[in-house]
Amino acid sequence: xxxxxxxxxxxxxxxxxxxxxxxxxxxxxxxxxxxxxxxxxxxxxxxxxxxxxxxxxxxxxxxxxxxxxxxxxxxxxxxxxxxxxxxxxxxxxxxxxxxxxxxxxxxxxxxxxxxxxxxxxxxxxxxxxxxxxxxxxxxxxxxxxxxxxxxxxxxxxxxxxxxxxxxxxxxxxxxxxxxxxxxxxxxxxxxxxxxxxxxxxxxxxxxxxxxxxxxxxxxxxxxxxxxxxxxxxxxxxxxxxxxxxxxxxxxxx
Amino acid sequence: xxxxxxxxxxxxxxxxxxxxxxxxxxxxxxxxxxxxxxxxxxxxxxxxxxxxxxxxxxxxxxxxxxxxxxxxxxxxxxxxxxxxxxxxxxxxxxxxxxxxxxxxxxxxxxxxxxxxxxxxxxxxxxxxxxxxxxxxxxxxxxxxxxxxxxxxxxxxxxxxxxxxxxxxxxxxxxxxxxxxxxxxxxxxxxxxxxxxxxxxxxxxxxxxxxxxxxxxxxxxxxxxxxxxxxxxxxxxxxxxxxxxxxxxxxxxxxxxxxxxxxxxxxxxxxxxxxxxxxxxxxxxxxxxxxxxxxxxxxxxxxxxxxxxxxxxxxxxxxxxxxxxxxxxxxxxxxxxxxxxxxxxxxxxxxxxxxxxxxxxxxxxxxxxxxxxxxxxxxxxxxxxxxxxxxxxxxxxxxxxxxxxxxxxxxxxxxxxxxx
Numbered sequence: 001x002x003x004x005x006x007x008x009x010x011x012x013x014x015x016x017x018x019x020x021x022x023x024x025x026x027x028x029x030x031x032x033x034x035x036x037x038x039x040x041x042x043x044x045x046x047x048x049x050x051x052x053x054x055x056x057x058x059x060x061x062x063x064x065x066x067x068x069x070x071x072x073x074x075x076x077x078x079x080x081x082x083x084x085x086x087x088x089x090x091x092x093x094x095x096x097x098x099x100x101x102x103x104x105x106x107x108x109x110x111x112x113x114x115x116x117x118x119x120x121x122x123x124x125x126x127x128x129x130x131x132x133x134x135x136x137x138x139x140x141x142x143x144x145x146x147x148x149x150x151x152x153x154x155x156x157x158x159x160x161x162x163x164x165x166x167x168x169x170x171x172x173x174x175x176x177x178x179x180x181x182x183x184x185x186x187x188x189x190x191x192x193x194x195x196x197x198x199x200x201x202x203x204x205x206x207x208x209x210x211x212x213x214x215x216x217x218x219x220x221x222x223x224x225x226x227x228x229x230x231x232x233x234x235x236x237x238x239x240x241x242x243x244x245x246x247x248x249x250x251x252x253x
Numbered sequence: 254x255x256x257x258x259x260x261x262x263x264x265x266x267x268x269x270x271x272x273x274x275x276x277x278x279x280x281x282x283x284x285x286x287x288x289x290x291x292x293x294x295x296x297x298x299x300x301x302x303x304x305x306x307x308x309x310x311x312x313x314x315x316x317x318x319x320x321x322x323x324x325x326x327x328x329x330x331x332x333x334x335x336x337x338x339x340x341x342x343x344x345x346x347x348x349x350x351x352x353x354x355x356x357x358x359x360x361x362x363x364x365x366x367x368x369x370x371x372x373x374x375x376x377x378x379x380x381x382x383x384x385x386x387x388x389x390x391x392x393x394x395x396x397x398x399x400x401x402x403x404x405x406x407x408x409x410x411x412x413x414x415x416x417x418x419x420x421x422x423x424x425x426x427x428x429x430x431x432x433x434x435x436x437x438x439x440x441x442x443x444x445x446x447x448x449x450x451x452x453x454x455x456x457x458x459x460x461x462x463x464x465x466x467x468x469x470x471x472x473x474x475x476x477x478x479x480x481x482x483x484x485x486x487x488x489x490x491x492x493x494x495x496x497x498x499x500x501x502x503x504x505x506x507x508x509x510x511x512x513x514x515x516x517x518x519x520x521x522x523x524x525x526x527x528x529x530x531x532x533x534x535x536x537x538x539x540x541x542x543x544x545x546x547x548x549x550x551x552x553x554x555x556x557x558x559x560x561x562x563x564x565x566x567x568x569x570x571x572x573x574x575x576x577x578x579x580x581x582x583x584x585x586x587x588x589x590x591x592x593x594x595x596x597x598x599x600x601x602x603x604x605x606x607x608x609x610x611x612x613x614x615x616x617x618x619x620x621x622x623x624x625x626x627x628x629x630x631x632x633x634x635x636x637x638x639x640x641x642x643x644x645x646x647x648x649x650x651x652x653x654x655x656x657x658x659x660x661x662x663x664x665x666x667x668x669x670x671x672x
Contacts, residue, residue: 159413166612199612221275224284225266225294232287233612235633236460243413 005047006153007251008078011085012042012050014144015118015252017061019052021140022114024059025133029113032106033059038099040107041069042091044081071096071103120215131211136177138214139170143179145252146244147188156244160188163240166199167191170241172210173203181241200233202241216249254656256625261307262294279405280319287632291621291672299326302641304629312629313650317637320491320516320602323572324562325641331520331558338554349550355557359528362560364499365508366528370537372547375490375515376404378527379451381542382511383408385529386449386484389536393424394443396436396450396483400458401427403451403488430456430464433473440481449484450474454492454501455598460633462606463598471507478510484533490515490525494560495601495637497569504569517563522555568640569601576600576638579647583654590658604635614670615661621672622657 022029036054043049043065051066052059073091075081083089093100117134118141124130149156150163163183171178171194180191180198204210209228212218220242223229231238266283270276277283277294286292293306302325305311317323324331338351356369372378383395395408403409407421426443428435430452440447452474456464478485487509489501494517497504502512510533515525523546529537562568577600587594592615593608607616613632620632628650630636642650664671 155413155419159411162411197612219270219275221278221282221284222270225276225282225289226263226270227288227290230288232617233614234460235287235613246415247413 002154003251004078004082006148006156008044008075008081009048009148009152010145010248010251011082012044012048013063013148014141015085015114016042016052016111017050017063017144018118018137018140019110019114020059020061021137022059022110022117022133025136026113026117029110030057032110032113033057036106038071038102039066039069041066041072041095042075042081043072044075044078047075047078047081069095071099073103125211125215128207132176132207135172135207135211135214139172139177139179139210141252142214142245142248143170143181143190145248146181146241147190149244149247150183150188153247156247159240159243159247163237164199164234166234166237167195167197168200168202168234168237168241169195169198171201171203172207173205176204176207176210183237198233200231200235200237202229202231202238204229254626256622257293257308257310257627259290259293259306259308259310265295265307285631285633286621286624287617288621288672291625292629301325301327302639302643302646310627312624312627313642313646313653314629315636315638315642315650316629316631316634317639318521319634320637321519321521322637322641323494323517323568323639324520324559325639326521328520328559328562328641330562331522331555334558335522335551335555338551341550343551344546344549348548349553351550351553351557352548355553358557358560359514359526362498362564363512363528364503365530366500366512367531368529368534368537370527370529370542371553372525372527372542372544373523374404375488375513375525376406376409377544377547378513378515378525379403379409379486379488379490380406381527381537381540382451382484382486382513383449384540384542385511385527385533385537386486388540389484389533390448390482392446392448394426394439394447395424396426396428396439396447398430398452398456399427400430400461401452401456401488402459403490431467431470433470433477436474436477440477440483447481447483449486450478451486451488453488453490454496454505457491457598457602457604457635461604462595463604463635465598466505471502471505475507475509484511485509487512489513491635492599492602493517494563495569495572496599498560498564498567518559519552519556520559522552522559523549524552524556526556563640566640571640572601572638573599575642575647576603579638579642579650580605582647582651586651586655586658590662592658592662598635600638602635602637605630606632615665618664618670618672619657619661622660623653625672626653626656628653628657 034057039053041051051062072095074094150160165183168181178193180195182189182191205228283289283294295307296304297307359369407417412422426439492501493514511529580596584594595608597604617632620630623630661671
C-alpha cells in the first residue's frame with residue numbers, strides 16, 4: 001500500500017513533471033510540443049495530482065489541481081497510475097474526449113522521449129549531448145524524489161528527520177545544471193538552481209562524473225576521495241539527501 | 254610556508270580503489286575529510302604526537318588514530334612489553350596468564366567493577382553488553398541516545414543506512430541526551446520490556462558540539478535503572494582513561510552495571526574489554542561470545558603496560574590540564590583574528606569548531622589549512638590529546654593554527670574561502 005502510494009508520488013512529481021525539463025533541454029522534444037496548446041491534468045483518487053501546461057512551445061508543470069484543464073486523466077488508485085507509467089494500464093479520461101487522438105498518438109511521443117533519456121543504454125551514454133540531457137533529467141528526478149521521499153516514505157522520513165534546516169546546493173561544474181533542496185520549518189522543497197549562501201554544497205567535477213554517479217557506475221566514496229565529487233558545509237544535510245537518493249531505485253529502479 | 258602535497262597518497266589511492274571498496278573504507282576514508290585534497294591518505298611512520306605520510310609530510314596528530322594513541326605513537330614501555338610477549342607467546346591453544354593479570358589490574362583500578370572480559374574492538378563489547386543485559390533481564394528493548402555511536406553492528410547504525418533492516422532496530426529505542434523524562438517515557442511505553450540503557454559518559458555526536466551531562470543526569474538515570482531493573486551500560490570506549498583512571502563513571506559519580514573499554518586501553522594494540530559489577534558476573538558467564546583473535550596475549554601485555562604508564566603519569570589529570578592550556582590559547586588566537594572558537598566536552602578530548610559561519614565551511618577551511626601545514630585536524634569529530642602532546646608540540650601547533658587563521662582571514666577579506 002505504502003509502496004504504491006510513494007511510487008505514485010515519485011512517478012507524478014519527480015518523473016512526469018520532468019517533461020518540463022525535457023522540453024527545455026531537448027530540441028526534438030521542443031519540436032514535438034511547439035504547436036501544443038493544452039493543459040493535462042493527472043489525478044489519483046485520494047492521491048497526488050499534477051498538471052502539465054503546454055503553451056507557446058513551453059511546458060510548465062504544476063502540483064495539485066488546475067482550475068480549467070483541457071484534459072483530465074483520472075486514476076482509481078496509486079497502483080493504477082503506476083501501471084500506466086509502466087505501460088500496462090490506461091487512465092480514465094474524464095474531460096477532453098475530443099483530444100483522445102492527441103492522448104493516444106501525440107502525447108506518448110513525448111513520454112517515450114523522456115523514457116529514451118531516463119532508461120539509456122551504454123552506447124547512448126557515450127554520446128556527450130545525450131549524457132548531458134540524461135544528467136539534467138536525473139538531477140531533476142533526484143531533487144523532487146528527495147522531497148517526496150522525505151515526506152511520504154516512512155524510512156525516508158526517518159532519514160530526513162536528521163537533516164538540518166537550510167539549503168543544499170547540488171552543482172555540476174563548471175557551468176552545468178544545478179538544483180537545490182530546501183528544508184525549512186520541517187518542510188521540504190526543491191529550490192532554485194545555484195542558491196546564494198547555501199548551508200551545504202555538493203559539487204560534481206563535470207558532467208561525466210555526475211552522470212557516472214547518477215547511473216550507479218562509480219563508487220561515491222572513492223569519487224569523494226579523489227575530488228571528483230566534493231562536499232562542504234553542513235555534511236549531515238548531504239548525508240541525509242544521499243540516503244534519500246539511495247531509496248529512489250527501490251521505487252523507480 | 255609551502256603547503257603539503259599528496260602525490261604518493263593519491264597514487265596509492267588510485268591503486269586501492271581498483272581492489273578495495275571505497276579505496277579506504279570506514280572511518281579512515283579520505284571522503285570524511287573536507288576537502289580530501291587537503292589531507293593525507295596513507296601514513297608511513299609515526300612517533301610521539303606525530304606521524305609522517307607516504308609523501309614525507311609531517312603531522313602533529315590531534316586524532317591519535319581516532320583515540321587509541323593516548324601515550325603517543327611508539328611508546329617504548331608499551332611497545333617493549335608487547336614485543337616481549339610476542340616473543341614468548343601470543344596466540345596459542347590456551348589462554349594467556351596475561352589475561353588474568355590484566356583482569357586483576359582492571360578490577361583493582363576501575364571503580365565498582367568486579368570482572369573483565371576481553372575482545373578486540375569497541376563494538377565487540379558494546380554488542381556483548383546488550384546480550385548480557387537481555388539475558389540477565391529476559392527483556393528485549395535497548396535504550397540508546399540519538400546520535401550516540403556504539404559501533405557498526407546493524408542495531409548500532411542509523412536506520413536507513415545500506416544493509417540495515419528495520420528489524421535490526423525493532424528493539425532499539427533512541428532518546429535525546431540529557432533527557433531523563435524521555436527515558437521515563439520509553440520505560441512507561443514498554444513496561445517490563447526495557448533490558449538496558451547504553452550511553453557514553455557525555456554525548457559526542459559526530460558533526461555537533463559535545464554535551465556534558467547536566468547536574469544529576471547520571472544519578473537520575475541510575476536511580477531509574479535500579480527501580481525498573483534495567484541494566485545500565487556505560488560505553489566508555491572513547492572517553493575511558495581520559496577523564497579518570499577509575500573510569501568515567503567515577504568522574505561523574507554514578508555506578509553502571511557494565512562498562513565497555515577499548516581505545517586507550519593498550520595504546521594502539523587491538524583489545525577491548527567489558528567490565529561488570531559482581532551481580533552481572535554470572536549473567537555474563539551464560540552468554541557465549543568469542544572471536545578468533547580475542548585470546549592474543551600481546552595486546553594484553555600492551556594493555557598492562559599502557560595502564561601502568563597512564564597511572565604513573567596521572568594521565569587523565571595531565572591531559573585535562575594540557576588540553577586546557579592548548580585550547581585556551583587556541584581560543585585566544587582565534588579571537589585575535591575576530592573569530593570565535595567554541596570548545597565543548599572535556600578538554601582531554603574536546604570538540605572544537607569555529608562558530609562564525611553557520612554552514613561550517615569556514616571551520617572546514619581552517620582545519621584544512623592547518624592540516625596542509627602539519628597539524629592534522631578533523632573538522633567534524635572530537636579531537637584527542639595524548640601524553641606526547643608536550644609543550645613543544647603545543648607551541649608548534651599554535652604557530653600553525655595562527656598561520657591558518659591568517660589564511661582564512663585574508664581569504665574572507667577577499668570575499669572567498671580558503672581551501
